[in-house]
Amino acid sequence: MxxxxxxxxxxxxxxxxxxxxxxxxxxxxxxxxxxxxxxxxxxxxxxxxxxxxxxxxxxxxxxxxxxxxxxxxxxxxxVGGVNGEELFQTNGCTACHQPTAKTVGPAVNEIAKAYAGKKDELVKFLKGEGQAIVDPAQFAVMKPNLEITKKMTDEQVAAIADYMLSVK
Ligand code: HEC
The missing domain is CATH 1.20.5 (Single alpha-helices involved in coiled-coils or other helix-helix interfaces)
Structure with a gap:
């Protein structure tokens, strides 16, 4: 220039x-x-x-x-090589469970509150060995999904539990 x-x-x-x-x-x-x-x-x-x-x-x-x-x-x-949030999404859980809003099922953060400090019990529930404590009257709607989580490895169930408990 x-x-x-x-x-x-x-x-x-x-x-x-x-x-x-x-x-x-x-x-x-x-x-x-x-x-x-x-x-x-x-x-x-x-x-x-x-x-x-x-x-x-x-x-x-x-x-x-x-x-x-x-x-x-x-x-x-x-999550030690397993992604709990991803498992939650790819196994259809999000169809009824949103992070913070009640839809068909309770919001994930509501479940997290009920199971705060009780990861072992959450794992038990997902393995089909526990009792519904969040909304027992609606358990029949949730029950078929336990067939999915029952087939998962311990590592996968623990990862899902960790993810659910992490939602605020
Ligand atoms: C068809 C809708 C539906 C789907 C899909 C579904 N849920 Fe649920 N879920 C519910 C309902 C309704 C409840 C409330 C009844 C109850 O508390 O068990 C519930 C409750 C829960 C609870 C609380 C249990 C308690 O102690 O009361 C957990 C944990 C849970 N679901 C995890 C999952 C996971 C993990 C998946 C995916 C594998 C999943 N849900 C898929 C409907 C669903």
Missing amino acids: KKLGLVLMAVVMMGLSSCGSDNAKKAKEAANDAVEATTEAAKDAAETTKEAVKDAAEATTEAAKDAAEATADAAKEA
Whole structure:
């Protein structure tokens, strides 16, 4: 852009001092140079912008990938390789249990309150060895789902219990 300013100044100065056709020719040449310099400068600027946008996009993708990996790792570690929340979602529990709202079944945070400090009993219930304490009158609706949790490994049942107890 500095270059452009200088060239334009030269054009103006030549225009001022021009009175013959020689000077007119020089002015025309200078004007052409100015146009070229402008085009060049615009091209440079466009390329710089393109580079910067590409760099930013790459940095963003990289950061998003790192964050996703870190989140997945943390979730896995939290439950020793088994994700209780994922099990809760993939086994259909969310059809009747929302985290904080009563739907068909009690809200997960309500169940967590009833079983606070009683993880062993929650595990027992999920294994079909316990008694309903949250809403016993509705137990018939819950009962068929115990067939799913009864077939799970101890690790999976513990992960679901940990997840449910963690919902506030
Ligand atoms: C068809 C709806 C439905 C589905 C699906 C369902 N539940 Fe329930 N659940 C209920 C109802 C209704 C209750 C209230 C009755 C009760 O307290 O047992 C309940 C209660 C519970 C309780 C509290 C038990 C207690 O002591 O009263 C737990 C824990 C529970 N469900 C876990 C689960 C898990 C884990 C799954 C997924 C494998 C699941 N539920 C799927 C309807 C459902």
